[in-house]
Amino acid sequence: MVSSSSSGVVVMDANVVALHRGYDQTFQAREQRLINTLAGYSELLVSFSGRLESCYSMDLCRASGVRFRAITLDNPTLSRQSVARAERYCRHYGIPHQVLKTDEMIFSAHLGHLAEVTDPVRYLCQQLEHEEGPPLLMSASVEEKREYLRRFHSLPANTLWIFAEQGMTNRDFRYGFHQRQLALWGDVGEACLSRRFVDMASLDRRHLRMVDMAEQMLVDMGLGGAQVFFHTLGDRVTTLARIRVPERLRALVFDMQPTIQKALRSAQFDLVTLDLATLEDPHPLVI
Structure with a gap:
């Protein structure tokens, strides 16, 4: 919901919870500035991958009242969970949602050790034929913008990095x-x-599908938040799925080992192992 003060400033009215009193005050002031900035546009396109950052930016767009359309670039490196999340969110709130499907591997995580990668933002702009019309809002952090400029040197025209x-x-x-x-x-x-790949030589469409399928199987087992990392043994042929889970799921995963191994082998992994290193739990937040 959005309301306006007598001064015309957009006032946030959202379902939020206080997580840290001292930090909240500063954070909410900046969040309100962002909402006011977004409200100043008549229409936007919003890049929406379903990841954490883009979910948050979509919520601020809704709070601002700006008219917008969500754009998801569905490619082999984007997990099916993320695509499904984006679709559920847009369907629930009645947000116009355009899914552009491509077989091109687009890395939203900029991999500095790869000699050549496709510029994900310019690629999206090309697919949209985005020279005129509403600007494209990027859900990028300070760190992501810095890395993007380091890799691609300039920002595409008609894009917003608010x-x-x-x-x-x-x-x-x-x-x-x-x-x-x-x-x-x-x-x-x-x-x-x-x-999910340590050895980039193993990264191809087939192996991406194996990882994606394995993670979806774990979600279906009630293990949301688990991640599957792809490895090969010394022969470069035998595949290994290394499962890393949040601490809160560790005991459950131990109990389910036979079921998990059977499922992931059906996803064409030869071997399955549980990583004893704890994955950062996505739920707790420490300031």
């Missing part, structure tokens, strides 16, 4: 996501499946 420009860090996005209780749409990990 969140980064107003100082939103990765930590701030995560705080806002939990404050607005957006986790009800599902656990949000790293949406770009390329992060």
Whole structure:
């Protein structure tokens, strides 16, 4: 819901919870500035991958009252969970949603050790034929904008990087996501499946599908938040799924080991192992 003061400033009225009293005050002031900035546009396109940052930016767009359309670039590196989350969110709130499907591997996580990667923002703009019309809002943090400029040197025309420009860090996005209780749409990990590969030589469409299928199987078992990392043994042929889970799921996963191994082998993994290193739990937030 959005209301306006007598001065014409948009006033936020959202379902939020206080997580840290001292930090909340500063954060909410900046969040209100962001909402007011978004309200100043007549229409926007919003890049919406279903990841944490884009869920939060969509919520601020709704709070601002701006007219907007969500755009999801569905490609082999984007998890099916993220696409489904984006579709559920837009369907629930009646948001116009355009899904652009491509077989091109687009890395939203900028992998510095790869010699050549497709510029994800310019690729999206090309698919939209986005030279004129409403600007495209990018849900990028300060860190992400800095890395984007390091890799691609300039920002595409007719794109908005409002969140980064107003100082939103990765930590701030995560705080806002939990404050607005957006986790009800599902656990949000790293949406770009390329992060699940240690050896980039193994990264191809078939192996991406194996990881994606395995993670979806774990979700169906009630293990939302688990991540599957792809490895091969020394022969470069035998595949290994290394499962990493939040601490809160550790005991459950131990009890379910036979079921999990059977399921992931059906996803064409030869071996399955549980990583004893604890995955950062997406629910608790420490300031």
